[in-house]
Amino acid sequence: MKRQRNMFLAACVLLLALCIPPLTNDYIVQVGTEMAMYAALAGGWNLIGGLTGYPSFGNVAFFGLGAMLAGALSVNAHWPYWLAAIASVLGTGVFALLLGLPLLRLKGHYFSIATLALAQATLAVVTNTKFLGGGMGMSLPIVGSPGIFYYVMLSIAVLSALITYLLIHSEYGNTLLAIKSDEVAAQAVGINTVLAKSSAFALSGLLGAMAGVVYAIWQSYIDPPTVFEPSITVLMLVMTMMGGAGTVAGPILGAVLIGILTQLAMAVSQNASSLVLGLGIIAVVLFLPKGIMGSRRSGKGGKRRGKNTFPLRG
Amino acid sequence: MLVIRNLSAGYGDTQVLWDINMDIKEGEIVALIGVNGAGKTTLLKTLMGLVTPWSGSVTFRGQEVGGKDTYHMVKQGLNMTPQGRWLFAGMSVEDNLLTGAYLRRDKEIKQDLARIYRLFPRLGERKHQSAGTLSGGEQQMCALGRSLMSRPVLLLLDEMSLGLAPIVVDMLLDLVAEIRRQGTTVLLVEQDVEEALRRADRGYVLEGGRIVMSGTSSDLLSSEKLREAYLGL
Numbered sequence: 137m138k139r140q141r142n143m144f145l146a147a148c149v150l151l152l153a154l155c156i157p158p159l160t161n162d163y164i165v166q167v168g169t170e171m172a173m174y175a176a177l178a179g180g181w182n183l184i185g186g187l188t189g190y191p192s193f194g195n196v197a198f199f200g201l202g203a204m205l206a207g208a209l210s211v212n213a214h215w216p217y218w219l220a221a222i223a224s225v226l227g228t229g230v231f232a233l234l235l236g237l238p239l240l241r242l243k244g245h246y247f248s249i250a251t252l253a254l255a256q257a258t259l260a261v262v263t264n265t266k267f268l269g270g271g272m273g274m275s276l277p278i279v280g281s282p283g284i285f286y287y288v289m290l291s292i293a294v295l296s297a298l299i300t301y302l303l304i305h306s307e308y309g310n311t312l313l314a315i316k317s318d319e320v321a322a323q324a325v326g327i328n329t330v331l332a333k334s335s336a337f338a339l340s341g342l343l344g345a346m347a348g349v350v351y352a353i354w355q356s357y358i359d360p361p362t363v364f365e366p367s368i369t370v371l372m373l374v375m376t377m378m379g380g381a382g383t384v385a386g387p388i389l390g391a392v393l394i395g396i397l398t399q400l401a402m403a404v405s406q407n408a409s410s411l412v413l414g415l416g417i418i419a420v421v422l423f424l425p426k427g428i429m430g431s432r433r434s435g436k437g438g439k440r441r442g443k444n445t446f447p448l449r450g
Numbered sequence: 451m452l453v454i455r456n457l458s459a460g461y462g463d464t465q466v467l468w469d470i471n472m473d474i475k476e477g478e479i480v481a482l483i484g485v486n487g488a489g490k491t492t493l494l495k496t497l498m499g500l501v502t503p504w505s506g507s508v509t510f511r512g513q514e515v516g517g518k519d520t521y522h523m524v525k526q527g528l529n530m531t532p533q534g535r536w537l538f539a540g541m542s543v544e545d546n547l548l549t550g551a552y553l554r555r556d557k558e559i560k561q562d563l564a565r566i567y568r569l570f571p572r573l574g575e576r577k578h579q580s581a582g583t584l585s586g587g588e589q590q591m592c593a594l595g596r597s598l599m600s601r602p603v604l605l606l607l608d609e610m611s612l613g614l615a616p617i618v619v620d621m622l623l624d625l626v627a628e629i630r631r632q633g634t635t636v637l638l639v640e641q642d643v644e645e646a647l648r649r650a651d652r653g654y655v656l657e658g659g660r661i662v663m664s665g666t667s668s669d670l671l672s673s674e675k676l677r678e679a680y681l682g683l
Contacts, residue, residue: 314538314549321536323500325596326524326553 146297146385153290157283165282169354171395172289173347174375178387179296180343181372186381187303188336189316190240193369194251195344197258200364202228202345203352204262207274212267217276221349225342232341236334243319252366259364273359276352285354292346293388299339301384312336316382374413378420380429389428451476451635452497452604457506457516459496466492468659470506474604479626479636481646481667483680484656490639491533493656494606498530499523511603525553527603531593533612533639539582543573546581546592550599559599566595569625587618594622604635611642623649643680647671655680 156168177199185191202224209220239250262268303309311332314322323329352358375390394416401412420427457470466489474480484490495501497508499520508516510526529550538546547566551559567574570591576584581592590610597605607626611619619642626636626649640646647653647667655663655676663676670676 310541310545310549311552313541317538317540318536320500321532321538322549323520324498324524324530324532324536325549326521326600327549328519328521 149388150294154287157286162282165286167395167399169282169286169289171391172286172293173351174371174395175293175388175391176289176296176343176347177368178372178375178379178391179293179300180340180347181369182300182376182381182383182387183303183343184333184337184340185373186376186383186386187300187309187316188312188333190333190337191248191373192251192337192340193248193366193373194253194255194258195340195372196364196366196368197251197255198228198232198341198344199348199351199368200255200360201231201258201262202348203358203363204268204274204348204360205345206349207276207352207358208268211269211274211276217279217353221353224349225345228345228348229338229342232344233334233338236337237330240330240333240337255364255366255369259360262364263360269359271360273357273362276356276358278356279353285350288350289347289354292343292350293391295346296343297384297388299343300387304382304384308332374417374420377427378416378424380427383427383429386427386429451511452637453507453509454497455507455509457493457496457508458504459492459501460504461492461501465504466659467496470661472654472661472664474635474637476635477630477633478652479630479638479650481650481653482637482639482656483641483643483646483653485641485680488656489659490656491608492659494530494608494637494639497523497606498528521553524600527601528606529597529600529602529604530606531597531608531610533608537581537584537589537592537596539580541581542578543581543584543592544577547573547577547595547599550596553600562599562601566598569598569628570595587614587622590614590618590622594625598629598634602634604637605629606637606639608639609641611640611645619645643676644671 153168153172157165177195180198181192181195184195205227206217206220206224209215209223210217213220215223235254239247239254242250263271303312311322311327314325314327315329315332319329348363351363371394375394376387377390378386378393379388379390380386394413397412397416398409401409424430452472452474454470454472458465458467460466470493482490482493492501496503499515499518499522503516506516507514510523510528513526515523515526515528538549541549544563547563548559551562567577572588573591573595576588581589584592594607594610610622614622623645626638630636638646638650647670650667652666653664653670654661655670663670663673665673
């Protein structure tokens with residue numbers, strides 16, 4: 137019953153989203169594309185940060201690498217963009233998987249700091265690699281129309297939500313939940329935690345790269361500082377936390393809410409938007425520590441225990 | 451079944467286990483006793499692959515397993531019911547039990563679940579409740595049930611008595627004989643020397659990371675040295 141209601145709600149939201157380009161103007165479509173992009177990114181972040189409990193501060197690395205790699209393959213290697221896009225997404229996925237293996241051995245703050253460094257290091261490497269456009273950035277051919285990019289971004293956001301939904305209702309999702317709840321116990325029941333965490337990180341990277349690849353051709357000009365902007369990771373994190381970490385709808389809700397808030401604040405003044413975002417973050421932490429969806433959920437889930445997080449001594 | 455030879459291990463620069471030699475035969479209940487900090491839990495974690503051995507060998511059912519990953523050990527039939535229980539607090543009791551069968555692919559998981567509920571009716575009553583809301587004794591039952599769900603060949607029980615009422619401890623320790631009857635060999639780690647040895651065939655005494663004494667339970671229980679050091683008699 138509850139499941140049917142949720143499906144119905146999801147269908148309504150999707151229908152509404154599909155109607156935006158024909159019924160509104162270019163400005164709204166532009167804002168909508170950005171929201172869809174962030175919904176996809178936050179959804180990707182949610183896989184590692186929300187479901188697995190590893191708050192990554194470096195997910196922008198996948199977005200940036202996806203964008204720059206696709207741009208480079210198409211502009212410098214003259215590949216057709218669709219092929220460059222696929223290669224870039226897969227390449228970034230492998231990149232995430234391989235880096236996940238060492239990074240995910242770290243826990244808590246150490247993991248967060250290491251991922252922060254990962255994003256900065258990737259930026260440095262990309263900036264200094266001529267093939268990837270270097271510090272100059274790249275101009276891509278202008279193609280398509282705003283409406284098309286809106287629909288493509290929306291598809292990635294839907295894909296992101298779909299992956300999350302399927303994960304949560306699968307055995308693999310339970311595995312991630314077990315790791316989040318008590319990693320040593322997860323190991324002790326026979327879960328290959330390194331593999332499970334790394335594949336969640338890779339999935340997260342794949343979604344980030346997809347958004348990056350579309351962002352590159354949508355903006356038609358990209359340069360490393362823009363696509364590796366640390367605040368993109370922060371937005372993914374805040375949106376997921378605000379909407380509800382570990383839920384399907386949370387990242388989408390967060391992306392739409394923050395998107396609307398930012399636009400409203402921008403209408404007042406350019407600087408007000410950071411102020412609103414900051415106040416929003418404080419409000420979430422204070423009043424909705426589990427996010428909007430997380431607070432609605434009761435029964436299943438329950439409190440995470442605070443003490444005994446490191447039961448390895450003994 | 452399990453042969454440990456000259457095993458040393460520790461954390462960082464600190465050596466905890468020194469030259470451990472132990473043998474466990476199929477169908478036995480073996481007690482490992484020692485005071486706090488003797489290295490009992492570290493030994494179990496090393497056997498499970500949660501701590502990497504520094505040197506020495508661990509042979510399980512004829513295969514060298516020292517330093518293998520934990521999931522590999524579980525696949526081989528080794529399972530540990532950890533001290534402090536390590537339950538998945540956010541999951542229901544039933545889901546916790548089912549994670550115990552994580553590596554199993556057979557069709558008898560449902561049957562085993564029913565068996566656990568027969569063994570621990572309290573868990574059956576609370577199967578949909580979040581594991582974090584169970585009492586200490588119930589959590590221990592859940593952790594033990596989760597281990598049994600993996601159908602272990604050798605079960606390592608780490609201080610079940612920790613922080614539990616004596617009556618619950620008695621009930622849990624009595625189950626050890628039942629677990630053996632169902633075909634699982636048991637390594638029982640306890641601080642309560644008398645209770646542990648009364649239920650085991652043999653025992654090892656760990657002190658300062660070294661095995662200082664071993665023998666049959668009756669020998670150990672009547673040993674002057676042990677009675678003085680641990681039983682205060």
